[in-house]
Amino acid sequence: MRLTMGAALLSVRRSHQVNRERGAEHDRPNAIVSETPASRGPDVLVVGGGSAGLCAAIAARRSGASVRLVEWAPAALRGGNTRHARNFRLMHDRPTRYVPDSYSEDAFFKDLLRVTGGATDERLARVLIHCSATIAPWLESHGVRLQDPASGAMPYSKRTAFFLGGGKAMINALYMTAAKLGVRIGYDSEVVALAFGDGPDCEADILHDGRIDRIAAKTMVLCSGGHQANIGWLRESFGAAADGFMIRGTPYVTGSILRLLLDAGVKPAGDPSRAHMVAVDARGPKFDGGIVTRITAIPHGIVVDRDGRRFHDEGEDARKTHFARWGARIAECPGQIAWLILDAEGFERALPTALPPVRADTITVLATSLGLDPATLETTIKDFNAATDTSNDVPLIERCTQGLTPPKSRAAVALAVPPFAAYPLRPGITFTHFGVTVDDHLRLMKNDGRPARNMFAAGMIMAANVLGDGYLAGLGVTLSTVYGRLAGEEAARVALSDEPESGS
């Protein structure tokens, strides 16, 4: 496919218009479009400065290519969703300084099959798992520091390694390394149009400081994430409910690049109506709340909708990750809002939260402060308490309700001890299972079944090839670092080779 520069300019305007129509959070001022031909850019242009983009940029530079990285966010907000991450998943056959025990290729692959229900490209998944075995030392050699599990600071995990200082520290280290290696980095720089085809170069229009400049590069690596921060686009799949979603990560991942690629005939992967959502505190920020707004105490109380009624078994899943199942449930509630109600003893058992709960000495006062009907909430709690097992012979975690619909199948203890506490809950979206299709070399695949010659993708923009559904803790960063590194190496190899590659 060849978008002429005329067509590329057209796609700039179309992208602006489409984003406005879809209600993207960022409306751009009228930009001055450069009328000069594309300036000679780097061998490899990397779009997006999260972990995929940084790993691609570093790997391409280490392979000998000149590299430019453009990041839409300002420097203070650089790093996309990766800023919020804590750990990543890796295969290993023996304990190391940063991960105990072992985690085999087969165990990793089985876990992936289980959560995706088979919605995974096995060849790409095997590449991911194999290369995860070397990603930790590679990251460390580029300045990233990992936690020693023996310090006891993080939860025990034989499947994932934790960043010392979290994703923010990891991102800062990679930016520093990239800059030292000579990667040219531009912030506040949004790619608003792309042109690629049979010719030797691909081109990007970059909006910076109210001006659009056109850059030609030999190859490009697209690492701009999915489209979870674009409420308008989410509305297409989730209807008006999308207005009630919180976006757990950066507002800059609007899918603008994804849209340009799909409009240009790149083959989609995954399903835009599938998303990873968790229960978050409704009082947190609309964007970028990160991990601290998660509400992790659901098994210790009951959850009611805005009518003051329970709607699901709060004890069904008492694992640490139970809140990840509640995002989708709350998304189906009227107004996409629900409340977790605890008594003083349940509150004692819960982990601390970023924001304090709403508290009251009686259910009537609590309901009134929450805007719920006091009589209905009182009836809900009375019925719940009457159905709980009051014998002390059964351990708390094993107690379940009798004759109640929906039941509470674990930790069903009466809510009887004041003061009572409540958290308002909303669905917080982490990412969508939707992006572009890539081949084994991480080249973009087109609808006509051919790979693009010089366009590569890594990270969440192509994650749906492997993660068509569900989630495994730590997989997001593994996907972005492993594929980012590989895509950077491939992009450099093509850029520095004199031989034309197959594809168009």
Ligand SMILES: Cc1cc2nc3c(=O)[nH]c(=O)nc-3n(C[C@H](O)[C@H](O)[C@H](O)COP(=O)(O)OP(=O)(O)OC[C@H]3O[C@@H](n4cnc5c(N)ncnc54)[C@H](O)[C@@H]3O)c2cc1C
């Ligand atoms: C709250 C939260 C916690 C998480 N915790 C974990 C965890 O512990 N472990 C884990 O494995 N995963 C975690 N994840 C998921 C993980 O963060 C992502 O899967 C991963 O970081 C994605 O990396 P990426 O580089 O593909 O995308 P991102 O890190 O999102 O980077 C995309 C970048 O592209 C830029 N961009 C977008 N459009 C343009 C454009 N048009 N022009 C220029 N730049 C553009 C954005 O500004 C952004 O910086 C978490 C996610 C969230 C939201």
